Amino acid sequence: MTINQYFTICPDWFFIRFIENPGAAFGFELGGGYGKLILSLFRIVAVIALCWYLRHLIQKKAPTGVIVGFALVLAGALGNIIDSAFYGLIFSESTYTSVATLFPEGGGYAGFLHGLVVDMLYFPLFSGVYPSWIPGIGGEPFTFFSPIFNLADSYISVGVIYLLLFHRKYFK
Secondary structure: OOOOOEEEEEOOOEEEEEEEEOOOHHHOOOOHHHHHHHHHHHHHHHHHHHHHHHHHHHHOOOOHHHHHHHHHHHHHHHHHHHHHHHHHHHEOOOOOOOOOOEOOOOOOOOOOOOOOEEEEEEOOEEEEEOOOOOOOOOOOEEEEEOOEEOHHHHHHHHHHHHHHHHOHHHOO
């Protein structure tokens, strides 16, 4: 797919839309190549800490739900690290008019830990039309919240929300 190309899964509700995320969640950037490297190194340190803590939870015989919640967060973090670490090495640059090439001659568009993260799941939430009485934008369509994310982001979000909702008591 080209950048921003999409197709409909469920009209007005769910689309597959190809973007490449240069930074953290929702496209937040930390500032150029050094920011990307700092983010990648932070992710690696966080995964190491999560592995250690998950091992600790297993040894303490923590409830299965707590272990599953942290395993989801760990799986999502690993997925985003793998994408960031290797996507730029094995693909050419994607554009609005051309599709990336797998294993391009001369190498990929970015070095190790500097690749973009592919996000494709698009759920435009709370879409509508501005009321006609609002000057300048009345009658124009809007979308209140339109996240584009990947499965790894979903695992992290579901794991954290699950832990907060159902296992808050475990963490005194």
